[in-house]
Amino acid sequence: YDPHDSFTGKKIEEYTMDLNGFTILQKTKNQYTLKDVAPPQTKDVNEVLQRIFFLLREMSEFTLTTLTTRNTQAYSALSSMEINLNRLAYLCLRIINRNGLLEYHRNNSLYRILTLFEEIGDHYRRIIKRATNSPQRIGQDVLHSLQTIQTLFFNLQQLYLTYTEHQAHAFYAAYKPLGDALLNLQPKN
Numbered sequence: 406y407d408p409h410d411s412f413t414g415k416k417i418e419e420y421t422m423d424l425n426g427f428t429i430l431q432k433t434k435n436q437y438t439l440k441d442v443a444p445p446q447t448k449d450v451n452e453v454l455q456r457i458f459f460l461l462r463e464m465s466e467f468t469l470t471t472l473t474t475r476n477t478q479a480y481s482a483l484s485s486m487e488i489n490l491n492r493l494a495y496l497c498l499r500i501i502n503r504n505g506l507l508e509y510h511r512n513n514s515l516y517r518i519l520t521l522f523e524e525i526g527d528h529y530r531r532i533i534k535r536a537t538n539s540p541q542r543i544g545q546d547v548l549h550s551l552q553t554i555q556t557l558f559f560n561l562q563q564l565y566l567t568y569t570e571h572q573a574h575a576f577y578a579a580y581k582p583l584g585d586a587l588l589n590l591q592p593k594n
Contacts (some may be wrong), residue, residue, distance in 0.1 A: 436539075461526065557580060
């Protein structure tokens, strides 16, 4: 850490706020000492993933409701949800890094899934921020797309929680036309 670079110090402090269970123990001229003050209560990655699924579902429903009611006060509430989502994702990564999984080959997939979930939360926050700062109403095609994504995500959650090969094939069969429809909504150049 460069003590003359206040940007780096600020980033360390912001990042530490996002880490579930960490605090800055000591800050010196050129060093930060972090302490794990609340080690994960659970070693079950699936439990944390389920909490992430439910939080993302809540964010999705909140986003749709906010867009249809034009609630301009919703941005701060969604930002809080997104912070909690980030904390849960980081907690899940800590559990994986600390304990690993019995099926080691799943680690890389879970890293990617957690990254995507965190990005989905970021997108919901950006959607609300843009909608609340814009005088234009959200079009029905966008609302329909968000409902489609919400349905798709709900089906993914069900697939994850109660996986069977039959459900995986059904999910893909439902995803393919929805994904194509969403791609067709992109503006044409």
